[in-house]
Amino acid sequence: MSHRFLNQKLKEKGLKITRQRKDIFNLLNSNKKKHMSAEEIQNEIVKKESNLGIATIYRTLQHFVDSGIAIKHDFDDGKSRYELKVDDSSHNHHHLICQKCGSIIEVNLDLMEELENQIEKNFDFEIKNHTVKVYGICKNCKR
Amino acid sequence: MSHRFLNQKLKEKGLKITRQRKDIFNLLNSNKKKHMSAEEIQNEIVKKESNLGIATIYRTLQHFVDSGIAIKHDFDDGKSRYELKVDDSSHNHHHLICQKCGSIIEVNLDLMEELENQIEKNFDFEIKNHTVKVYGICKNCKR
DNA sequence: GTCAATGCAAACGCTTTGCACCTTG
DNA sequence: CAAGGTGCAAAGCGTTTGCATTGAC
Helix, strand or coil: CCHHHHHHHHHHCCCCCCHHHHHHHHHHHCCCCCCEEHHHHHHHHHHHCCCCCHHHHHHHHHHHHHCCCEEEEECCCCCEEEEECCCCCCCCCEEEEECCCCCEEEECCCCCHHHHHHHHHHHCCEEEEEEEEEEEECHHHHC | CCHHHHHHHHHHCCCCCCHHHHHHHHHHHCCCCCCEEHHHHHHHHHHHCCCCCHHHHHHHHHHHHHCCCEEEEECCCCCEEEEECCCCCCCCCEEEEECCCCCEEEECCCCCHHHHHHHHHHHCCEEEEEEEEEEEECHHHHC
16 A cells, blocks of 8 residues: 555545654555554654654544544453554454464455345344454464 | 352352352342443442442452352453353353443353354364453444 | 644543442352 | 452553644645
8 A cells, every 4th residue: 555545535524644653654555464553652662763742642543443444453451452444345354362372363245245244134224334243262272 | 140159159169158248249230231430339338338448359350250159340441340241151141242332242142153163173172261351332222 | 814724732531440338159 | 257348549551632743736
């Protein structure tokens, strides 16, 4: 995903393109599988690039979520985690959360069509998005 | 669900049966569809029963979750919400979250078997539980 | 040059913890 | 009566906000 994408999305919303926003975007872009917290983002950027206030990070991430650039996740560890949205479909991947080691495994199956159809039909509910979290014990921890 | 159930679950974990724990259980039991926050629980019990410290509520709810009596939910409004677990199956109901009015609609469909089978097979992951949140616009708000 | 964005520190809100006192079994 | 539970207040911690300064367009 190029920074052309970022520029376009920001312009659509009338937002300015700043060094800080590019840094955050680039970091998320090179850590696609990591679900980074605001604090982790700050640590990485301060280490590798330059200073970056935590308030700016929260404000930027909120903009990214509003603009459909990023997704905010809650994995029950007390802090929000963010990742870039890979495409514009409403079908996000799912996450397996290991209750022993805490690792997050991505699942690219969807298999939610039947459930979504039933929901739209039975509840007259217009689905925009969904999140699926599956808790259990991962391969490694089972041994 | 009777308080016999509560007593049994508490004893299994070596926990004492106190007025506060009974009050919280009874309140959740008579508000099965409400997903109450700690603060709401406190308000209701202080109004109807007697004094109850917020720290006791958090400690009790944690015990309830650990004992399989209750489920902790996060509906992205900044506070955790709790409801009694209806049975011992790992198949909880799903929740529809209206992005306009914030209302929570319960869905008693499951339809996750196919996805769970694929996950257990492809990822060698032992599933204990899952949560599904579907975001969108509810019937009323669509008008 | 104008208006939004940033950084800092303070404020916020939910949740947890320390500790003296109280209650259950 | 011993061990765990409670209530209060303080502390914790992630997140948000106010405000003066800086930077994008």
